[in-house]
Structures are given as C-alpha cells and as structure tokens.
Amino acid sequence: MRFLVDECTGPAVAEWLRSLHHDVFSVYDEARGLDDESIIEKANFGNYILVTNDKDFGELIFRMKRPHKGVILLRLKDERYKNKIAVLRRVLELYSDKLANNFITVTEKTIRIVGERRGRRGGSFI
Incomplete structure (x- = not known):
C-alpha cells in the first residue's frame, strides 16, 4: 500500500510502515512544513492513504470537499509513537481492505469509517 505520513504523526510511524x-512518503522527512492543502493534494494525486493526527483534514474533506484516496485520522490519548504503531497495526490487520477512499477515525478503543457515499460504519476496536 501507499501511505503519506503527516509531519505531526512522526518519522517512527513512517519507518515502521x-x-x-x-x-511511504514522510512529510517529516521529505517536506517538513508543507501546509495541509498541499498534503491532501499530494496524497490524492500520488494515490496515497494519508495517516495523520491533525483534525483539520476532516474540515478539508467534509466541509471543503477536497478529494482524497483515504485518510486514517488518529485521535489518541496516548500520542507516543509506540501507541500510534500499535493502533495502526490493528487497523491494518482488521481493516486493510477498507482503507482506500474512506475516512477512518481511530481511537484506542473505537474505529469509525466514513465511506465514499458518506455511509458510516463503526464499532468496537479492541
């Protein structure tokens, strides 16, 4: 798979992927300081699934209707890289077939998937 890892998500996540x-394209390693509009555009045109913990991407996608190839938004209480990797590992194990073209919001306990047709699926993650 192709992932674009946002700067705020960190280089350890990119290296793990x-x-x-x-x-993997790591904003931290390859384009530090890139603005959100440019990130979502690069992810879309490069056919990358964006991995981020920046809630502003929800605004860009749902309110401003920016196209995307998939987003994983990490809404974690524990933002240490080891926790991010543990949560992403579970996402990839359980939902790898649902990453493309969906907006996936993940916490330590739940996952919510909003699809191309704005349908919602959600449930327990543990």
Whole structure:
C-alpha cells in the first residue's frame, strides 16, 4: 500500500510502515512544513492513504470537499509513537481492505469509517 505520513504523526510511524514494505512518503522527512492543502493534494494525486493526527483534514474533506484516496485520522490519548504503531497495526490487520477512499477515525478503543457515499460504519476496536 501507499501511505503519506503527516509531519505531526512522526518519522517512527513512517519507518515502521516502510519496514512492512509499504511505499511511504514522510512529510517529516521529505517536506517538513508543507501546509495541509498541499498534503491532501499530494496524497490524492500520488494515490496515497494519508495517516495523520491533525483534525483539520476532516474540515478539508467534509466541509471543503477536497478529494482524497483515504485518510486514517488518529485521535489518541496516548500520542507516543509506540501507541500510534500499535493502533495502526490493528487497523491494518482488521481493516486493510477498507482503507482506500474512506475516512477512518481511530481511537484506542473505537474505529469509525466514513465511506465514499458518506455511509458510516463503526464499532468496537479492541
């Protein structure tokens, strides 16, 4: 899979995804300081699934109707990189077939998937 890892999500997450042989663009490593509009555009045109913990992307996608190829929004109480990786590991194990073209909001306990047709699915994550 192709992932664009936002700067705020961190280089450790990008490196972990690379260790799983995914194609990863890390904003932290390759384009530090890139604004949100440019990030969502790069992710869309590059066919990347965006991994972020920046809630502003919800605004860009749902209110401003920016196109995307998929977003994983991490809404975590524990923002240490080890927790981000643990949560992403579960997302990839359980929902890898649902990442493309969906907006996925993840906490330590729940996941909510909003699809292309704005349908909602959600439930327990543990």
